[in-house]
Amino acid sequence: MARASFTILKDAGNGLCKTLSEILVCPLSKQPLRYCEETNSLISDAIGVSFPIKDGIPCLVPNDGKIMEADDTPKTDDSVDSSSTKN
Amino acid sequence: MRLSIQKDTRTWKWLPFSSLFLQHTVSDTGRFVVLTSAKPSLTLNDLLSLGQHRVWKRMAVSWSGAKMGDQVLDLCCGSGDLSFLLSEKVGSNGKVTGLDFSQEQLSVASLRQNMSLKTCYKNIDWVEGDALDLPFPDGYFDAITMGYGLRNVVDKYRAMQEMFRVLKPGSRISVLDFNKSTQPFTASTQEWMIDNVVVPVATSYGLAKEYEYLKSSIREFLTGKELEKVALQVGFSSARHYEISGGIMGNLVAKR
Numbered sequence: 001m002a003r004a005s006f007t008i009l010k011d012a013g014n015g016l017c018k019t020l021s022e023i024l025v026c027p028l029s030k031q032p033l034r035y036c037e038e039t040n041s042l043i044s045d046a047i048g049v050s051f052p053i054k055d056g057i058p059c060l061v062p063n064d065g066k067i068m069e070a071d072d073t074p075k076t077d078d079s080v081d082s083s084s085t086k087n
Numbered sequence: 088m089r090l091s092i093q094k095d096t097r098t099w100k101w102l103p104f105s106s107l108f109l110q111h112t113v114s115d116t117g118r119f120v121v122l123t124s125a126k127p128s129l130t131l132n133d134l135l136s137l138g139q140h141r142v143w144k145r146m147a148v149s150w151s152g153a154k155m156g157d158q159v160l161d162l163c164c165g166s167g168d169l170s171f172l173l174s175e176k177v178g179s180n181g182k183v184t185g186l187d188f189s190q191e192q193l194s195v196a197s198l199r200q201n202m203s204l205k206t207c208y209k210n211i212d213w214v215e216g217d218a219l220d221l222p223f224p225d226g227y228f229d230a231i232t233m234g235y236g237l238r239n240v241v242d243k244y245r246a247m248q249e250m251f252r253v254l255k256p257g258s259r260i261s262v263l264d265f266n267k268s269t270q271p272f273t274a275s276t277q278e279w280m281i282d283n284v285v286v287p288v289a290t291s292y293g294l295a296k297e298y299e300y301l302k303s304s305i306r307e308f309l310t311g312k313e314l315e316k317v318a319l320q321v322g323f324s325s326a327r328h329y330e331i332s333g334g335i336m337g338n339l340v341a342k343r
Contacts, residue, residue, distance in 0.1 A: 019182065020212045023227060027220040057193050059215040060222040 020058070027060050043068070134288050143263055143336055147232055148172045150340045151261035156180045157229035160253065162218050163187055163236025167196035167211070173232065174211050183211040190215050218246045223253040231260040238264050238308045247321045254343045266330050266337030267308040273334035278302055280335065314339045
């Protein structure tokens, strides 16, 4: 499986290019995302959803999102339905 | 040999047929086409479009107004054809974000990026996302391109709204796709080419299904005038749809 190329601005150990993580927002709430190193995912605190990163490519299709428990660990059984979370 | 092309629809329409044999480049202003003798190796898109897709894509990039240092977005980027052209335009101080719905296509794009000897391609990032719910902040991009994507989105108005939202004021979108022609001759030529060139060639590559839907997809698409109208309704200050290659392809250019 090919890996995405990382720019020289990538932080060591960060699964995502630094400048990319700075521009991305939650596709549903349009609020900033937070990178979670532990789960290598992007967290939307505004709606409590985490989006995975696969091979360095952030997966920000609304249905890719997973609803998070209160303790911040993503559940694996649920997925986000964009029609139910849109304002 | 240099051709000076004026920006009116009649001339643009007949432009790229000579790309069958010679490679074209289009200047930043979109006014000149320089013919050179070099020709890269053929791909399936070359066979399907009789070599012309390369010129259409260069034209789309020129029309977007992307320039050195810009932050640009390529929607429905697929395996990255437009993204790579944009990468060369914006240079190492610029940034290209290629967005597509398909993880598979993005993997191919990423592989092409890694395998290329061109170091400027390092300025491209790939994002899996939905053109109807873009994961970018308002007013961020200096230019947006979309190649053969708008026709396939379920809600064209919403896609245009999202493009408008993430575009910087004064910047342009450039949307390349099949043209839904109102001229019967053009429409039947287009359908003939799909039936007698595109589908047979695609079938020999095992891709018949992917291309057989094309005719109905074009019939359900919006005409150039309708696309201009939607763009203006969404809020773009100007919108112009250019027909190219005898009217079988079209490129919408709209400015925020």
